[in-house]
Amino acid sequence: MTDAVPPNFSIVTLGVTDLERSVRFYTDLGWEQRGNITDGIVWFKTSGTWLGLFGYDALADDAHLEAPPQDELPRYRGITLAVNLPDEAAVDLAFVRVREVGGKIVKPATRAEWGGYSGYFSDPDGILWEIAYAPGFAVDEHGRIEVP
Template identity: 35%
Template structure:
C-alpha cells in the first residue's frame, strides 16, 4: 500500500468574498456542512468536499504568504452528469444561480458534451457528459471511459 492513498478528498477554493461565494454555491442547491460559516465553508459533493477559505488565509498557509492570484488560475473543476441533455439543464441552472457563461454547451470532438461556467470569483467549472462515466448511488464517479 502506498503511503499516500490514491484519492481526492478536498478541493479548496480561495475566496475573495466568502459570503458571496457561499451564496452562489447554496443557490446551486448544494447543502453546506453544519460547521460552515464566513471563516470556512464546505459542501460535500459525491464523496469530495468543496471547501471555501478566505484567499488571504489560504495564501498564507499554502503559498508561503505569496500574493493570491487574480483572474483565472489555470485549472477547472468538473461536474459530470449522466446524459448529454443534462449538460444543458445543469448549465442553465448554474446561470440562473449567478454563474457567468464561459462556453455554451456543445458536442465535443472527444465524444461527449460539455459547457463551461465561472462562479462569481472566476473559478471555472466544466459541466460535462462523458461516454463511459459511471456513478454510484451517492453520485461518486466509479468509472471513466472504461
C-alpha cells in the first residue's frame, strides 16, 4: 500500500465569469488580495488557506473539462464554503457587509437546530457561502477553528 495523501488543504480556486467583478467583490468584503489581475488569477489570504479566483472557462480548460454555460448551472451545486465567526453579532455584521458590497442573501442568519447561528449568501457567480457562529467550534486568534 502507498502512503496516504496528506490532508494539506491549501487552496480553493473558484472559476468566475468576470474576474474584475469578483476581485472587487472579495476586496470589498475586506479580504487581503495577493497577485495581480493581469496574471489571470488572483489570490486572497484567508485564516488557513488561500482563495484563488480564476476565469471560469480557463479553470475548466486547465482541468481538461468542458464548462457548461454559467446560466445553465443550478443555484445549488452541492457545495458551500464557510466562514466561522466568534459570535452572533459578528455574523450579523458580516451579513451587513455582504449586502453592502452586492452579495445576494440566500438565507438570512437564524438560530439553527444544532445550537449555532448561520445564514447563506452567494457571490456574483452564485457560489454559496455560509457565515456561521458555531458554539462548539471556538475561533482562535488567527480566525481558525478546531472541530472536536
